[in-house]
Amino acid sequence: MKKIINNPNDVVSEMLEGFARGNPKIIYFPEFAVISRKEKKRKVGLVSGGGSGHEPAHAGYVGKGMLDAAVAGNVFSSPGPDRIIKGIKEANNGEGVLLIIKNYAGDIMNFELAKELAEMEDVQIEYVIVKDDVAVPDSTYSTGRRGIAGTVFVHKIAGAKAEAGGTLEEVKKVAQQTIDNIRSMGMSMSPCILPNVGKPAFELAENIMEIGMGIHGEPGVEKTEIGNASKIAEVLTNRILEDMDFIGSEVALMVNGLGGTPLMELYILNNEVSKILDSKNIKIHRTFVGNYMTSLEMSGASVTLLKLNDELKELLDAPSDAPSFHV
Amino acid sequence: MGFKMSSADYVDYINYAAKIIEKDGEYITALDAATGDGDHWINMDTGLKKLVSMEKELSQLSLQDMMKKIGMTMMSVIGGSAGVLYGGSYIAASKVCAGKDVIDCDLLGEILEAMRLDIMNRNKSEPGFKTMLDALYPAVEAFKSGKDAGLEEKELLALIKQAADEGSKSTAAMEAVRGRACYQADKGVGHIDPGSVTMAYLIGALCDWATKLSN
Structure with a gap:
């Protein structure tokens, strides 16, 4: 460690x-x-x-x-x-x-x-x-x-x-x-280490990602060979869209890093997720890309969609001076 | 003559139990890593060490106040599910200790029953959910059946300890309904629940200590 x-x-x-x-x-x-x-x-x-x-x-x-x-x-x-x-x-x-x-x-x-x-x-x-x-x-x-x-x-x-x-x-x-009206789906590529445990609680082989892993390293739904950004975006987004109908609605999108993934990759993922949403006639009202809900040094990301109405939109856009969420 | 456990004796038991938990860190952490996030042992160890550091203060309290203080401390220091479940169970136990100077065999049964009820209510859990309750529940049942069968006190204590241990081992075959293991595709089947292990250790240590006092 x-x-x-x-x-x-x-x-x-x-x-x-x-x-x-x-x-x-x-x-x-x-x-x-x-x-x-x-x-x-x-x-x-x-x-x-x-x-x-x-x-x-x-x-x-x-x-x-x-x-x-x-x-x-x-x-x-x-x-x-x-x-x-x-x-x-x-x-x-x-x-x-x-x-x-x-x-x-x-x-x-x-x-x-x-x-x-x-x-x-x-x-x-x-x-x-x-x-x-x-x-x-x-x-x-x-x-x-x-x-x-x-x-x-x-x-x-x-x-x-x-x-x-x-x-x-x-x-x-x-x-x-x-x-x-919120749905999220995450994936992970490497474990995190609890400081007082000192070693990773699990391992993921070099070419493997885990779909649906929790933010404490809880096991996900599937371990699978890692795909490119486009494939990862598709897996995460589809899982969300299968769970709730977002077609035709306006959404807030969050592409969240788990702590160990560079912003560069999160922006790439955002690009891919946004393309999918565009193609499905889901209008992105506002996008948040960054490390918002992390899991120590775990690498990976999650995608969150929030279906908006006028009131939710107005409240989302209202000012905030919280140190990690300036609006 | 049966055992009579005063506050000071109970604090000695906590010392003894803390050593048992401390010793098995690697084993419990490995169990937890298989189905949880690997911090159950360190949190329990930290909590028990905190109680050990308070031994002077605790041993001077009445049974009721000592149980309450142990509960509040465990909630605060251990945190998570284990903290609130142990903490709540000790506070429940403090109520059955009201006005008592020592824990005898009958009061021990009442304490364990109060703890079992509190944990079941708080976690909305039942035996078979692959939790700490799977060690505590059969221990209480063993107390009752052993008592009904008219067992000698030492035999009764041995039976309780054995029931907790077997209960804990039986969690390997269970599908988790509570706790982080329930998120696994196989619901943790094949792995012993670490929370049931520490519970079985604590019950076993209590039986050992009571046995020692009945000599």
Whole structure:
């Protein structure tokens, strides 16, 4: 393992401290691994979070027009309820708090417990669960679809609605509407190394890619010989289009890097995905290419489509000064 | 005379269990790498070491407060699913310890039952889902059946330990419904669930410690 770290046990706290040093508009609470907005305003508060290792998620999305607080757990592990409660308290400005949770068993249990405990202190709380990964079958029996890069669109749109003065009910509604209209699909070419484990949890042979791998290295749907950018774009996009009908609609497109893939390749992938969408009469309203929801140094990418209507478009286009999502 | 486990004795048990978990890091991490992301052991190890570092404080608390403190600490330090499930189960256990000075055999049964219920409710899980519950559930059943059969305390403790261990091993054949293994095409079949292994170790260590105290 070659990493720019000190002690593997300190990566989360030192990362957040470094993040805070570069961002004057946020406050960092080291004992809770919480990053929150310095500027307070009477509006619905938005909290998200989860395991670390997905940077810039979630701290990078704290800012005017997006999240009010981000709560970090250990690498790839949900934060405990004590931390989440701190995030809720910092985000609460008297108009209620919406929790944006990615669909993982650990995240849901910890956020639900935090919600129960914070409600005892008279904070009004609602939550939504993001499940955009079409690699996993939707299921009511098992945990079902994972929350991946599409989560960032939920932060953005719910954040804009809250900033515009939406009530808790309205912000939750638009967040849920966004979730219902997002689909993502990813692929990976090489593993990541958890700092406190020190070696890769799996290996992928030189010419092999894994379709549908999760952002924690969870196995995907298929290991297959790697194709060119055009082929990869086709596999990912088709999988999304098979899951939901986007034909004729306007979309926001995100081509997300998993941490170890250069922007050059992400732009090439974007070019290919955009060509496919054009050919299918899917109109791209806005494109985001970059590392938004990563998996440490894993190489690979995901594609996310969000079907837009007028309201979602307006909220997506509203300003945000979050450090990792300037609009 | 059966065993009587005070707060200080329980803290000794935690020390003993922490050593057992520490020793088997490579094995548990390898199991986790097969079906999860490989950090279960390090998170459990970190959590138990944190408890060991608090031994003085913990051993001076009442049973109820000690259980609660252990729960809050595990939730916070371990994080993830394991943290909230162990944490919640210890908080549930603290309730059945209210007003008690020591854990005897009957209270041990109540504690394990309270933990089992809390974990099932929180994770909406049942035995057979390939989780830590698959070690705990049969351990509670063994307690009940052994008690009904009128087993001697030491035999009963040995039976509980064995049930947890066999329960954990039985997860190899199960399809995962909860946790990261459920995302695998084969649902982790063929691999033992690492969460059930650490649970079986912790139950086994508790039985060992209680056996030692009943001498």
